[in-house]
Amino acid sequence: MHRRTVSTVVAATAALALSACSEQPTAVTSPAIAANRNTSVIDSSSPRFIRQLAAQRGIVAFPRSPRVRPALVRLGQALAFDKILSGNRDIACTTCHLPAFETGDGNSLAVGVGGVGLGTNRTGPFIARNAPPLFNLGTMRHLFWDGRVEIGEHGHFQTPAGRQVTPAMTRVFEFGPLSAQGMFPVTARAEMRGPGNELAAIPDNDNTAIWAALMRRLGKIPKYREMFREAYPGTRFKDMTFAYASNAMAGFFVSKLTFTNSPWDRFLDGNDRAMSPQQLDGARTFLTIKCSICHTGATFSDDQFHDVAVAQFGPGEGNGPSTRDDFGRMNVTGDPTDLYRFRTSPLRNVELTAPYGHDGAFATLRGFVEHYSQSDQALLNYDPSQLESALQSTVLPTAPTILAQRDTLLNGVVLTPDVVDKLVAYMQALTDPAARDLSDLVPDRVPSHIPVDHPHPSSAQPRPRP
């Protein structure tokens, strides 16, 4: 019985893959479906069938989160909202990862040092990439769009700081790469360090000194010393490195930003009615066409890197003749086959986190999904009017090189408007209702007494779109 069901699922999968992805959807579909009909033992729209497909594609329930000690969560929350971590005490982690904007900032590209305003009202010099949401990151093996903070097969951390992340530090990391990630925004001049302060005076490659200077700042505030001691019982504050701070922020994210109660989760858990019929249909489509080859696992990311034909614009990562290009994963590995590859985006709560892509190239979820249809043409015809006006004229003419590297899985993918509708409906089923309002996460005050931003509700409106 088991065997027979599996082969049926495979047959139906092939049929659907053709119907949704072929150049001529209708022409090639009918024989495949006809062939499939003879062998069909379960209805391909039945919940049971869809659960089987999900299991086959490796899309599983999100693992139960580790319990995080409350004192660690409190410390991590304070640090994430405290501008004291920036050189000029004017930018917190949550200046770019705002609860009011679903832990992103609502902009295509983030604005760091020199910016004014919050969320979509923020203006100033752009940095190279989109500020991604911080949902369900506790199980990711690669962080950042290019995965430059990562953990290898044998639990070995790799980060841009090399050996400056010492074994003593990695022993502090309780939440994998996420615990290491918070060590880096504070060292970046454009993100937090800025010019004209004691942190800015430290040479760029001396992360150790930057981290030590930050711990000196924090150590001058008795409340922080107390909170660190409570979060790490038995360790003296003077023996703590910035790894303790970064790990605490990770604890806060894991504890408060892991969402596992979406309609999809309830469906996987056995509730046949958790999703609408259209979402169910969308799930079947997502699981049978190529989407779920890359967007797999509990997070909907294979944790790997692909070029999916996203346009390049903005200040870039200093790459290419214009220096405004962004070579993506190749900047980490040096391997030319990694050119223009970015990490497969996790998709939980994706409905809430516009704009989309490593540089926020798409203003809407529908826009990103539509671009997978004939993505070569879509890239050549990319519409920059969906970007902030200052970015519209900065799109690089690199479409041919991006397409030369495009993942071959996207060859021949054509999505009809009806298929796009279903896919978007399914992605809306990945939203945990509790993620819609994160305002409870904003603390009233932080130990430095630097005022905490409470973005005015008007700035939490989505940017008006043309």
Ligand code: HEC
């Ligand atoms: C100036 C805006 C800005 C600030 C401030 C900032 N971030 Fe980010 N954050 C970003 C951007 C942009 C990226 C993506 C960068 C990249 O991939 O190269 C990012 C990526 C991340 C990621 C990786 C997410 C993923 O899916 O891989 C985490 C985690 C994160 N930031 C946490 C923090 C923490 C913790 C702080 C404070 C110590 C912080 N950020 C400060 C803009 C910011």
Ligand code: HEC
């Ligand atoms: C070849 C692997 C691959 C396939 C196939 C694929 N994706 Fe993606 N997806 C990615 C990568 C990589 C990114 C990030 C690309 C970037 O930013 O440059 C991404 C980004 C996205 C995003 C934007 C998320 C965000 O937070 O910015 C959405 C939505 C999405 N994919 C949905 C889909 C759907 C729906 C399908 C099927 C039609 C699909 N993907 C097929 C690899 C893939």
